[in-house]
Amino acid sequence: MTDLLDEMGERLTAAGRQWRAEQPPPAGVPLERLDDRLDRPRPWRVVAAAAAAVVVVGGLATVLTRSHDDQRSQVGTTGTPTTQTTPQPSTLPAVDVPWRDLPAGHPHVRHREHGKVVTRFDRVSATGTITGHLHPGDLLTFTAVIQSPTRLVLDPCPDFNVAFGRYSWNTWQLNCRQVPYRDGRNRPVLPAFRDVGFEMKVRVPDVRGDQKVLWTLDGPQQMPGFYGIVKVTAR
Amino acid sequence: MTEGASREDFARWVQPHLTVMTRYAGRQVAPADRDDLVQEALIRAWQRWSTYDPARGSAAGWLLAIVADRCRRHRSRRPSGRVVELVEHAAPPAQRHDIDLERAIAGLARRQRQAVDLHYFVGLDVATVAEVMGCAPGTVKATLHQARARLRELLGDDDD
Numbered sequence: 001m002t003d004l005l006d007e008m009g010e011r012l013t014a015a016g017r018q019w020r021a022e023q024p025p026p027a028g029v030p031l032e033r034l035d036d037r038l039d040r041p042r043p044w045r046v047v048a049a050a051a052a053a054v055v056v057v058g059g060l061a062t063v064l065t066r067s068h069d070d071q072r073s074q075v076g077t078t079g080t081p082t083t084q085t086t087p088q089p090s091t092l093p094a095v096d097v098p099w100r101d102l103p104a105g106h107p108h109v110r111h112r113e114h115g116k117v118v119t120r121f122d123r124v125s126a127t128g129t130i131t132g133h134l135h136p137g138d139l140l141t142f143t144a145v146i147q148s149p150t151r152l153v154l155d156p157c158p159d160f161n162v163a164f165g166r167y168s169w170n171t172w173q174l175n176c177r178q179v180p181y182r183d184g185r186n187r188p189v190l191p192a193f194r195d196v197g198f199e200m201k202v203r204v205p206d207v208r209g210d211q212k213v214l215w216t217l218d219g220p221q222q223m224p225g226f227y228g229i230v231k232v233t234a235r
Numbered sequence: 236m237t238e239g240a241s242r243e244d245f246a247r248w249v250q251p252h253l254t255v256m257t258r259y260a261g262r263q264v265a266p267a268d269r270d271d272l273v274q275e276a277l278i279r280a281w282q283r284w285s286t287y288d289p290a291r292g293s294a295a296g297w298l299l300a301i302v303a304d305r306c307r308r309h310r311s312r313r314p315s316g317r318v319v320e321l322v323e324h325a326a327p328p329a330q331r332h333d334i335d336l337e338r339a340i341a342g343l344a345r346r347q348r349q350a351v352d353l354h355y356f357v358g359l360d361v362a363t364v365a366e367v368m369g370c371a372p373g374t375v376k377a378t379l380h381q382a383r384a385r386l387r388e389l390l391g392d393d394d395d
Contacts, residue, residue: 008383015333016355026257027270029246081323086259127254147254149358193295194251 013122014222020125021226025145058222094150095143097175097201104171107156107221119219121158124148124190128200130213130228135235136206143197144215144226146156154179154188159218161225165211171218174198209230245281252298255357258370259299262352267373272309276302294357296366303367339389347382350375 011051012211109119144160157176163169175198192198200215211232218226269372277299287297287327299341340351346368354375361379365372 008387011333011336012351012355012383012386015336016358018333019356020258020358023258023261027251029249029253029277030274031246033274034242034245034278037279056351067251123358128292148360149360149363191251194255 002127003126008149015061017222017224020159021127021224022125023126023145025129030215053126085130093127094195095197095199096180097196099141099200100175101201102173104159104218105157106159107219109156109158117173117221119221121217122220122222123150123223124152124217124220124224126217126224126226128215128226128228130215130226131187131235132165133229133231135233136204136208138204138206140200140202140213140230142200142228144200145197146224147193147195149192151183151192152190153183154190157188157195161214161216161218161223162200163212163214163216164202164205165213168205168207170202204230204232208234212234236286240284240319245284248284248294249277249280251299252295255265255359256294256298258357259302260306260355262356263303268309272279272302272305274310276305292366293363296363298370299353299357299359299363299367334392336386339386342389343382343385346387347378348377351382354379390395 096216104166109121112118124146125148126144126146128142130142132140134140154174154176157174159171159173161169161171176188179190179196181189181191181194181196183189202213209232212227212228213230214225214227216223256267256276257273258277261269264272276298280298283301287294340348343351349368350364353359353367354361359367361375362374365375368378369374
């Protein structure tokens with residue numbers, strides 16, 4: 001019976017992780033309305049709809065950038081960087097850690113506890129928004145927002161994967177060295193409940209049509225991650 | 236602790252907790268109402284910030300308790316006939332995920348569902364769940380154990 005309950009716990013954990021991965025990012029703090037009186041009707045819907053419209057128009061987290069210094073960040077293509085097709089929005093999630101093209105370290109993060117494979121990253125959640133209209137060879141830029149419910153030392157530093165469409169898959173190491181939070185031994189940490197935004201840059205491979213771009217943290221058996229659909233057209 | 240603090244100070248203080256507040260609201264009300272509820276909770280938190288005592292609990296626990304209170308008020312303002320609808324809509328991705336599990340969770344007792352939502356879906360550790368629910372961590376563990384057992388019954392896979 002205990003094993004069966006453990007299975008239910010794992011099922012809940014997986015469902016929760018998937019649910020978190022697909023939640024839209026939170027709205028900001030309404031500074032201008034903090035002194036409002038509650039418990040009386042207010043046009044919340046109008047305000048929320050206006051904010052949502054701003055977010056949609058801005059394209060939220062996905063941008064295309066021209067770059068000449070990230071040639072090694074390609075996923076499945078050797079295309080030359082070219083002009084961007086989507087304007088850079090001003091409502092991106094905060095980037096705490098800049099992009100660095102680091103080869104995968106393949107750290108040993110898995111071990112067994114009570115017969116189960118576990119990692120230190122099992123309760124990490126990852127969210128982000130990936131969307132846009134691109135051409136092959138462009139750079140797709142977005143922010144992977146990672147959060148841990150407990151303070152988590154990033155030592156060893158985990159890898160992450162980006163799948164672009166059905167055939168392109170690449171693995172890099174997170175840029176742990178530039179995480180701005182440290183423990184007493186100067187190791188990078190994810191503070192509890194604090195969103196940490198990692199900038200991502202992915203070269204668009206030579207594909208066409210609507211492509212699913214999937215970001216996952218490597219290590220946990222049920223990898224935390226998120227995905228979005230981007231439209232790729234020929235120039 | 237917050238004498239003379241500005242709204243910007245409050246915004247910086249609350250920023251690390253916005254994600255869990257939003258997740259928790261998202262588990263309790265319809266998606267269209269989620270951001271409204273979080274904003275109401277933030278206004279309430281700002282107005283009561285001077286009463287927050289870190290010695291009595293974490294900021295996350297305090298803020299989530301305010302979210303829970305606003306969600307309760309929100310549900311009580313609704314006609315009773317719509318409560319079931321709201322519960323069904325509280326987890327929008329369920330259609331693509333484990334819909335049987337989501338339906339079973341909706342059938343749990345209120346405290347069991349609260350514990351499941353906070354621990355498994357919001358992603359809180361047991362100690363913080365206990366702060367939000369106003370009970371001991373051991374009680375949370377027991378409630379989660381009972382919830383898992385009840386879910387197995389509701390899902391029809393109890394082998395006993």
